[in-house]
Amino acid sequence: MGALDEGHFNVELKGNGVKLGGCIELGFEEERETTVAIEDAVKVLLQGLGEDINREGLRKTPLRVAKALREGTRGYRQKVTDIVQGALFPESGLESGIGHAGGAGGLVVVRDLDLFSYCESCLLPFQVKCHIGYVPSGQRVVGLSKLSRVADVFSKRLQDPQRLADEVSSALQDGIKPTGVAVILQCSHIHFPNFESAFLDSNHRGWVKVIVCSGSGVFENDKADIWGDFLSLLRFRGINVEKIHPRDSDDKCWCPSQAISKMGATNSGMIAAVASILRSLGEDPLRNELLGTPTRFVKWLMNFKNCNLEMKLNGFGLCRLDAVRSNGNEGIHSELNLPFWSQCEHHLLPFQGFVHIGYISTEGVNPIGKTLLQSMVHFHGFKLQVQERLTRQIAETASSLLGGDVMVVVEANHTCMISRGIEKFGSNTATVAVLGRFSTDPVARAKFLESIPNSATAG
Amino acid sequence: MGALDEGHFNVELKGNGVKLGGCIELGFEEERETTVAIEDAVKVLLQGLGEDINREGLRKTPLRVAKALREGTRGYRQKVTDIVQGALFPESGLESGIGHAGGAGGLVVVRDLDLFSYCESCLLPFQVKCHIGYVPSGQRVVGLSKLSRVADVFSKRLQDPQRLADEVSSALQDGIKPTGVAVILQCSHIHFPNFESAFLDSNHRGWVKVIVCSGSGVFENDKADIWGDFLSLLRFRGINVEKIHPRDSDDKCWCPSQAISKMGATNSGMIAAVASILRSLGEDPLRNELLGTPTRFVKWLMNFKNCNLEMKLNGFGLCRLDAVRSNGNEGIHSELNLPFWSQCEHHLLPFQGFVHIGYISTEGVNPIGKTLLQSMVHFHGFKLQVQERLTRQIAETASSLLGGDVMVVVEANHTCMISRGIEKFGSNTATVAVLGRFSTDPVARAKFLESIPNSATAG
Numbered sequence: 001m002g003a004l005d006e007g008h009f010n011v012e013l014k015g016n017g018v019k020l021g022g023c024i025e026l027g028f029e030e031e032r033e034t035t036v037a038i039e040d041a042v043k044v045l046l047q048g049l050g051e052d053i054n055r056e057g058l059r060k061t062p063l064r065v066a067k068a069l070r071e072g073t074r075g076y077r078q079k080v081t082d083i084v085q086g087a088l089f090p091e092s093g094l095e096s097g098i099g100h101a102g103g104a105g106g107l108v109v110v111r112d113l114d115l116f117s118y119c120e121s122c123l124l125p126f127q128v129k130c131h132i133g134y135v136p137s138g139q140r141v142v143g144l145s146k147l148s149r150v151a152d153v154f155s156k157r158l159q160d161p162q163r164l165a166d167e168v169s170s171a172l173q174d175g176i177k178p179t180g181v182a183v184i185l186q187c188s189h190i191h192f193p194n195f196e197s198a199f200l201d202s203n204h205r206g207w208v209k210v211i212v213c214s215g216s217g218v219f220e221n222d223k224a225d226i227w228g229d230f231l232s233l234l235r236f237r238g239i240n241v242e243k244i245h246p247r248d249s250d251d252k253c254w255c256p257s258q259a260i261s262k263m264g265a266t267n268s269g270m271i272a273a274v275a276s277i278l279r280s281l282g283e284d285p286l287r288n289e290l291l292g293t294p295t296r297f298v299k300w301l302m303n304f305k306n307c308n309l310e311m312k313l314n315g316f317g318l319c320r321l322d323a324v325r326s327n328g329n330e331g332i333h334s335e336l337n338l339p340f341w342s343q344c345e346h347h348l349l350p351f352q353g354f355v356h357i358g359y360i361s362t363e364g365v366n367p368i369g370k371t372l373l374q375s376m377v378h379f380h381g382f383k384l385q386v387q388e389r390l391t392r393q394i395a396e397t398a399s400s401l402l403g404g405d406v407m408v409v410v411e412a413n414h415t416c417m418i419s420r421g422i423e424k425f426g427s428n429t430a431t432v433a434v435l436g437r438f439s440t441d442p443v444a445r446a447k448f449l450e451s452i453p454n455s456a457t458a459g
Numbered sequence: 460m461g462a463l464d465e466g467h468f469n470v471e472l473k474g475n476g477v478k479l480g481g482c483i484e485l486g487f488e489e490e491r492e493t494t495v496a497i498e499d500a501v502k503v504l505l506q507g508l509g510e511d512i513n514r515e516g517l518r519k520t521p522l523r524v525a526k527a528l529r530e531g532t533r534g535y536r537q538k539v540t541d542i543v544q545g546a547l548f549p550e551s552g553l554e555s556g557i558g559h560a561g562g563a564g565g566l567v568v569v570r571d572l573d574l575f576s577y578c579e580s581c582l583l584p585f586q587v588k589c590h591i592g593y594v595p596s597g598q599r600v601v602g603l604s605k606l607s608r609v610a611d612v613f614s615k616r617l618q619d620p621q622r623l624a625d626e627v628s629s630a631l632q633d634g635i636k637p638t639g640v641a642v643i644l645q646c647s648h649i650h651f652p653n654f655e656s657a658f659l660d661s662n663h664r665g666w667v668k669v670i671v672c673s674g675s676g677v678f679e680n681d682k683a684d685i686w687g688d689f690l691s692l693l694r695f696r697g698i699n700v701e702k703i704h705p706r707d708s709d710d711k712c713w714c715p716s717q718a719i720s721k722m723g724a725t726n727s728g729m730i731a732a733v734a735s736i737l738r739s740l741g742e743d744p745l746r747n748e749l750l751g752t753p754t755r756f757v758k759w760l761m762n763f764k765n766c767n768l769e770m771k772l773n774g775f776g777l778c779r780l781d782a783v784r785s786n787g788n789e790g791i792h793s794e795l796n797l798p799f800w801s802q803c804e805h806h807l808l809p810f811q812g813f814v815h816i817g818y819i820s821t822e823g824v825n826p827i828g829k830t831l832l833q834s835m836v837h838f839h840g841f842k843l844q845v846q847e848r849l850t851r852q853i854a855e856t857a858s859s860l861l862g863g864d865v866m867v868v869v870e871a872n873h874t875c876m877i878s879r880g881i882e883k884f885g886s887n888t889a890t891v892a893v894l895g896r897f898s899t900d901p902v903a904r905a906k907f908l909e910s911i912p913n914s915a916t917a918g
Contacts, residue, residue: 091848091851108888148886386550395553426571426573431565432692435558439557442688446688
């Protein structure tokens, strides 16, 4: 075992007071106990949300959440040495002339690695576009895929972007012993609206982004010329050097949960349950960065509490009256790109995207106004959901508001499609509901579908 | 076990005369025997290429290839029922009015799933962008990730695009019993230049592409209106309906290996080795579609035979003379986007991309001509390589042709980064070599790097 062994890992763990110690690989029995402990905690959370844990869609949710969390934090149980060992290959440098290449001094860059990690501030997954450069030395190079695998070990832990970049960079420096390592991460965190503010402010859009970098060896000085070469090879990737988050910034944590408003009393049983999940994953809930995490996660979750629904229901009843008055020329109208947030009831993970509503109206205008439609969308989004049901519920409500001829398309990015074994990063999902004339008239459907703009779901 | 059990799989296997029968899961011992058998076959291939199988970079190549092939064909050992079972959820349809949504008739589309598969015609991996739509019935929907997982089972076999689409579509139809399933695959296969033609024709570029579709239930009729809805939701993805490959086309197989020229005697020991690999994976080398596969794979491989190098070496010697004559104004010049193909010696898998060469010259023109530089790039590409070494070798040869001040950037897509456990689809790699003044002058480097266009490596 070299410098990149569990020393680094153990020091970090000890520093954080985590008790895993040297026991990295859990036995089958321990594995099962951990899973059961997380399941029990998830049941507490579901009950705190006012849900029936025996309802069909939720019955296996605790197990699914436990498996996803274990899988998503497997980096705590992986050793970097196992990955790098045996993947260092001798490559001679340039044979003649002054210069650098091959196994000596020629920059190697692997770009656009898709990763995800869990935010230590709120427990939600965030996406990472990772770029790694290193300058070989000692006439040896590392197998290209190992750069990705090492980054993966550290991303599969509870993280903060800067720490993730620092850990990847120093683990590669220790493991490959190159002239230097540079890491740039483009991180995207789902926006964190709360139930109240979303109804007031429909401009909240998808993602909070941050770019961080870390360097070791010749990259340690961030003014070094070699950074220029590295950044040149990352052009066209939306990396604005000016916007790289300064390490010593006084900015508060990037996680939008830090700004979440106080919203009444929080359920101490739920908070204790989240703390027990942290312990089950091998973390220490008393580590400084994790102190408020259970509370923040519960606050996020409570946005999707079932009984929040009643609150707004009356509003819709009133508006139905307006929709009846209509005459004039019939036509297909649409309200496009209404943002929504929801929580997948199968995995307790957010999905987020846009709703497009088409309707046939004798008036040229939306009889009830875009703002009310947006509120209706949030109304159905803010609970534990599946996208198919959300689409149907929006269509039924829209039908009562806009007349019976309604078509609804929901386009969404599902965190559960990236943050588990499946890891299908670019994928997204569209669901359709048709009511009235739209169900029998393909031309009407086509006309509405054509009006939907591209990339509504793009991060 | 429902209709989507191994019946489908066994029938297919029996039809192909494969002897796996009901024994899908191999025991540890059998697993080890299979791996060793593939390793032995790979050693025969390496020796046939004139390589020393004990050389450092190649020592573990047989094991790496065996593991990658086993992993990449794990679909032969997976059951679709295991995936879909327990992931069907009750969802009611629309409660009022005429229409479709939720668990009854509302289209559900999962888009942009990245997959890879192995081409049954040549054994090289190909990339797949997969889009799946289905119309729920019986008031039940399937967990969204299961669509991806089922597609993955069939992609992890030796495949042809149309068959892959058909198998995914019929497995989902059998497993979910919906009103219908639609599958569209955008497949990209690495181009298959042979050593001879690449030197003659530098217009050969990256990828051979094909779009296929398959439908069942309401999608069985490809003129059905519902196809219009599905395709509308796939707009902006470069799917030109006109270009969907007709199922009953007389076109020969899409795989470029089918058009490869005869190139002398082939090594019967190598061909037998590939046939034994097919058997180890659970396939039948006598299945119709696989009959020529070992020969085609060996022909591809022989492009990268070590001794091909000698053949062209003299050509470069002659040209060096030209490069000396130069005077006038000094400046940084570049030859950009020189395509190359090479074969990763760690995984016996192709990597492919573009070479950019910068040099400082007192003349305003490339003293030896782009064609010769292109030949030099092919010369170094067509062997078992690692990208770092390729970059260094090109730089050293370019230095002797263009004067001592040379900078080389190689940008490549590595099949080994997508077609194994790692599956980092969008990633690509840049390597840099600098010689002479470029190694000390960051401004010269920056000027050359800025001249490199975007997306040279894009598929």
